[in-house]
Amino acid sequence: MDGNGFGFPLPSQIADVPGAEGWRSMYQYFTRFQPEDDGRFWFHNAMHFPEPLPAFDTVTCEIPYGAIGANTARVFSFPTTLGIEHRILNGRVYITAIPVTDPAEIERRLAVFQERAGYYYENWDHLFTAWKAKMTALIGEIDAIKVPELPEIDDAEVVTSATGIAQNHYVRENYHRCLDLYSKMWHYHTEFLMLGYGAYVVFFEFCKKAFPEIGDQAVARMVAGIDVVMYRPDDELRQLARLAVETAVDDEFADGRAPAEVLTALAGRGAAGQRWLAAFEGARDPWFNVSTGDGFYHHHRSWNEDLTVPFAALPRYMRLVREGVPLSRPTEQLRTEREQIVGEYRGLLSSDEERAAFDQMLGLARLVFPYVEDHKFYCEHWFTTRFFAKIRDFGELLVRQGVLADVEDIFHLHHTEVDQALSDVMLAWAAGAPTLGAAHFGPIIAERRRMLEVLKGWPPPPAIGPVPEALNDPAVRMLWGVTAETLAMWAAAEDSDGQVIHGYAASPGVVEGVARVLRSVNEIGLIKDGEILVCAVTAPSWAPIFGKIKAAVSDIGGTMSHAAIVAREYGMPAVVGTGHASKLIKTGQIVRVDGDRGVVTVLQ
Amino acid sequence: MATQDLVRPIGDVGLDDRPVVGGKGASLGELSRAGLTVPAGFIVTARAFERAIRAVDPAGAVSTEIEQLPAADGAVIAQVTARIRERIAAAPLPADIAEAISASYRALADSQDHGRDSPVAIRSSATGEDSGGASFAGLQDTYLWVAGEQSVLDHVRKCWASLYNAESVSYRRQQRIGEQALAMGVVVQRMVEPRCAGVMFTCSPTTGDRSVIAIEGSWGLGSVLVSGEVTPDSYVVSKVTGEIVRRTVSAKLRLHQLNPAGSGTVPADVPEHLREQACLDDDQVRALARVGKLVERHYGTPQDIEWALTGSSGGGDRIVLLQSRPETVWSGRGSGPVATPKARPADHVFEQLSRVVPIARPER
Numbered sequence: 001m002d003g004n005g006f007g008f009p010l011p012s013q014i015a016d017v018p019g020a021e022g023w024r025s026m027y028q029y030f031t032r033f034q035p036e037d038d039g040r041f042w043f044h045n046a047m048h049f050p051e052p053l054p055a056f057d058t059v060t061c062e063i064p065y066g067a068i069g070a071n072t073a074r075v076f077s078f079p080t081t082l083g084i085e086h087r088i089l090n091g092r093v094y095i096t097a098i099p100v101t102d103p104a105e106i107e108r109r110l111a112v113f114q115e116r117a118g119y120y121y122e123n124w125d126h127l128f129t130a131w132k133a134k135m136t137a138l139i140g141e142i143d144a145i146k147v148p149e150l151p152e153i154d155d156a157e158v159v160t161s162a163t164g165i166a167q168n169h170y171v172r173e174n175y176h177r178c179l180d181l182y183s184k185m186w187h188y189h190t191e192f193l194m195l196g197y198g199a200y201v202v203f204f205e206f207c208k209k210a211f212p213e214i215g216d217q218a219v220a221r222m223v224a225g226i227d228v229v230m231y232r233p234d235d236e237l238r239q240l241a242r243l244a245v246e247t248a249v250d251d252e253f254a255d256g257r258a259p260a261e262v263l264t265a266l267a268g269r270g271a272a273g274q275r276w277l278a279a280f281e282g283a284r285d286p287w288f289n290v291s292t293g294d295g296f297y298h299h300h301r302s303w304n305e306d307l308t309v310p311f312a313a314l315p316r317y318m319r320l321v322r323e324g325v326p327l328s329r330p331t332e333q334l335r336t337e338r339e340q341i342v343g344e345y346r347g348l349l350s351s352d353e354e355r356a357a358f359d360q361m362l363g364l365a366r367l368v369f370p371y372v373e374d375h376k377f378y379c380e381h382w383f384t385t386r387f388f389a390k391i392r393d394f395g396e397l398l399v400r401q402g403v404l405a406d407v408e409d410i411f412h413l414h415h416t417e418v419d420q421a422l423s424d425v426m427l428a429w430a431a432g433a434p435t436l437g438a439a440h441f442g443p444i445i446a447e448r449r450r451m452l453e454v455l456k457g458w459p460p461p462p463a464i465g466p467v468p469e470a471l472n473d474p475a476v477r478m479l480w481g482v483t484a485e486t487l488a489m490w491a492a493a494e495d496s497d498g499q500v501i502h503g504y505a506a507s508p509g510v511v512e513g514v515a516r517v518l519r520s521v522n523e524i525g526l527i528k529d530g531e532i533l534v535c536a537v538t539a540p541s542w543a544p545i546f547g548k549i550k551a552a553v554s555d556i557g558g559t560m561s562h563a564a565i566v567a568r569e570y571g572m573p574a575v576v577g578t579g580h581a582s583k584l585i586k587t588g589q590i591v592r593v594d595g596d597r598g599v600v601t602v603l604q
Numbered sequence: 605m606a607t608q609d610l611v612r613p614i615g616d617v618g619l620d621d622r623p624v625v626g627g628k629g630a631s632l633g634e635l636s637r638a639g640l641t642v643p644a645g646f647i648v649t650a651r652a653f654e655r656a657i658r659a660v661d662p663a664g665a666v667s668t669e670i671e672q673l674p675a676a677d678g679a680v681i682a683q684v685t686a687r688i689r690e691r692i693a694a695a696p697l698p699a700d701i702a703e704a705i706s707a708s709y710r711a712l713a714d715s716q717d718h719g720r721d722s723p724v725a726i727r728s729s730a731t732g733e734d735s736g737g738a739s740f741a742g743l744q745d746t747y748l749w750v751a752g753e754q755s756v757l758d759h760v761r762k763c764w765a766s767l768y769n770a771e772s773v774s775y776r777r778q779q780r781i782g783e784q785a786l787a788m789g790v791v792v793q794r795m796v797e798p799r800c801a802g803v804m805f806t807c808s809p810t811t812g813d814r815s816v817i818a819i820e821g822s823w824g825l826g827s828v829l830v831s832g833e834v835t836p837d838s839y840v841v842s843k844v845t846g847e848i849v850r851r852t853v854s855a856k857l858r859l860h861q862l863n864p865a866g867s868g869t870v871p872a873d874v875p876e877h878l879r880e881q882a883c884l885d886d887d888q889v890r891a892l893a894r895v896g897k898l899v900e901r902h903y904g905t906p907q908d909i910e911w912a913l914t915g916s917s918g919g920g921d922r923i924v925l926l927q928s929r930p931e932t933v934w935s936g937r938g939s940g941p942v943a944t945p946k947a948r949p950a951d952h953v954f955e956q957l958s959r960v961v962p963i964a965r966p967e968r
Contacts, residue, residue, distance in 0.1 A: 079954075211816075364950065471963050
């Protein structure tokens with residue numbers, strides 16, 4: 001018992017996973033739990049980091065938390081919250097938001113916040129338009145980065161343009177440039193994010209007070225956009241499916257046929273085949289720059305890099321087209337429904353004064369929401385998949401130079417270790433000598449690969465440490481769904497027998513079916529038609545498999561988590577934020593998902 | 605006195621007729637006018653009541669006696685009211701009133717299978733009742749499965765007498781409601797034998813949320829639920845989206861059914877296979893919610909509705925409304941606005957984000 005009423009274990013009470021005692025060697029010193037951290041509350045960020053983190057992938061917490069904290073604590077001066085701290089434990093990422101509770105300090109911070117946040121809210125639309133241009137330019141920059149090839153004799157241009165700099169210099173500069181651009185991307189990412197969540201929280205809490213029984217999804221539906229960028233990749237697929245049927249080349253798309261084979265066959269199908277291929281190429285850039293995960297792991301490849309994901313969805317869409325099922329989303333109808341819902345809730349308010357406040361809050365929530373909905377495509381998907389592709393190019397350089405055995409090995413080195421390996425390459429090329437890295441890094445990488453496998457089997461507790469008196473951070477509440485209710489639910493689940501699992505009612509409906517527990521995005525090929533997806537977290541780019549499953553259950557996620565949004569879009573029951581479901585449920589078990597009440601029951 | 609002064613068909617009255625037919629009768633008439641289904645029947649008017657009482661007590665001694673009763677003395681109230689009730693129930697009805705009731709009953713009976721012994725429900729409909737300000741209902745009696753002319757006449761008298769039961773009188777004394785204007789109508793309605801029945805609030809009974817409809821239902825007659833003998837199935841439906849926000853199916857062990865012997869109702873055990881089964885399917889829940897919404901819209905305030913579902917389980921179920929009255933708990937609770945407009949929309953954010961959000965400790 002920790003004495004704080006919830007009964008979560010303390011960080012220091014958690015033992016190393018047997019067989020992976022050396023996990024700390026993968027991570028930097030500042031990610032380790034300190035003895036005094038036992039005095040604070042941490043929760044497992046299973047939404048972004050459901051799997052043990054490979055060494056390189058720590059950039060996806062180191063850099064984002066550096067940006068998000070700077071935004072809330074230093075740039076906008078959020079009154080009641082500073083930044084987010086992170087720690088790594090047995091390969092899993094635990095985070096905590098640092099609250100501000102001293103009234104005088106809140107007052108002081110508020111004065112700055114009002115001025116700065118006010119500027120953004122007042123200029124939101126044009127700032128967001130400028131943001132999209134900024135992000136697109138940044139993506140252009142990362143794409144333009146060249147990985148030096150280090151030929152035997154350097155390019156003549158070094159001499160004819162008198163640049164004076166040999167290309168081994170650019171090994172480090174360009175690698176650093178990748179990290180620097182990645183860091184800039186995260187600063188852009190957080191530029192509007194917390195302000196967006198803040199505005200949404202205001203509307204959300206108003207609705208919960210005015211209509212205590214309102215479902216989270218009903219609030220979200222009043223705000224949600226209709227033409228959301230994240231739906232675009234899947235919409236493009238539907239259009240490609242329709243085109244294939246219209247031009248009668250759909251016979252080439254058999255279930256399970258390799259994408260390369262399909263593309264070759266289409267090239268031999270005359271004008272119709274060419275027309276489809278041209279449409280396909282048009283859709284790929286940028287819409288197939290969507291991650292198969294949500295951009296926090298190097299193995300979340302884009303559709304462009306792994307066409308099997310979009311191609312797995314095409315045959316089904318083609319069947320639906322042939323059956324005459326309209327595939328396009330009824331946007332006009334959705335828009336009308338949304339306005340009807342707003343009108344009815346508005347009409348139920350007690351006075352014109354209350355309605356005026358409602359209008360202000362809804363207006364602001366809608367103003368910020370396009371950013372909340374669309375930023376992921378630009379940041380986690382488009383930019384991040386290009387970033388990891390570029391790092392992979394450096395991996396190829398290291399393979400060519402004899403430091404690494406396999407391209408993917410680069411992701412088992414910390415970004416500072418990659419720096420060392422590249423120095424090795426730069427020196428060896430300059431000296432005309434062999435690199436020394438293979439002997440050094442070879443055993444380290446083999447051991448890390450092994451440890452990650454062991455760590456995958458460890459069920460991380462959803463929360464550790466004493467629960468604070470206050471939970472002020474709007475992202476913690478809205479995005480991660482960590483509220484007093486979640487904590488009570490997690491605490492209760494710690495001593496439950498796993499038969500009934502509680503979470504958030506993310507999308508209505510009740511179904512029963514066979515569970516399929518997926519531990520990582522790479523396993524999505526295992527899912528069969530009509531199964532119930534159980535996972536730590538889902539991302540919108542999993543959309544094609546949402547066409548196959550009956551219901552979705554996730555360990556973490558709140559109202560605005562992407563699992564919730566996609567499940568609603570697909571009209572299937574979903575329970576999110578269960579904390580434990582992917583550990584308590586086994587593949588093959590029959591489960592009932594009650595998306596009305598947020599309950600998952602293991603039936604057998 | 606003309607027959608229509610003594611007896612009025614349900615379909616002929618509306619809310620404005622409250623002084624004549626009482627709250628429940630007026631409300632049923634109003635529902636019927638609004639196009640909703642209520643069991644066919646008629647209302648014995650307040651005028652008929654007044655005439656009958658005057659026949660028993662021409663000098664108005666009863667009113668005077670009651671108005672002098674001490675509100676807090678339950679024993680005295682019980683003693684005095686028992687005597688008054690006996691007097692009313694025993695007195696013969698004036699002939700024209702008896703004939704008006706009998707004729708209406710025969711007309712109702714002729715229109716259905718049971719013929720002359722057609723079973724009816726007899727309910728009080730006090731003129732001060734169901735006014736929204738005070739929860740008057742339930743203090744007078746209701747008689748189910750009354751069959752035959754004589755029995756109907758007897759029960760109408762019993763119903764009048766129930767206005768003088770100890771609870772009603774105590775309530776009037778405590779609320780300082782005068783006896784002079786006191787009158788009651790009596791609703792005589794075709795008996796429905798529901799598959800399941802229950803109540804419906806057009807706002808949340810627990811939070812007052814006006815965006816939801818709360819439905820409770822159980823097998824058989826709704827009286828089992830009102831009397832608290834069963835834990836009903838409960839549903840919460842969003843008025844706005846029509847979604848069933850919450851559903852709880854309970855083990856329903858007891859039911860009330862019409863007495864097979866032919867009069868009144870009897871409790872019974874719910875057959876094993878029905879206990880854990882939801883008494884309403886989703887379509888029925890949504891259909892009930894739609895009806896609830898119509899009723900609320902018609903009245904303009906949240907309603908407390910008694911409903912029944914008649915017909916076979918194989919389909920053809922019909923929603924019948926037995927009563928609707930203004931919800932009194934939350935409607936009267938004037939609460940300030942959740943928020944008021946600010947100079948700039950962003951000011952709401954500044955206020956919210958400077959608030960500390962405490963975490964409640966769980967109870968252990």
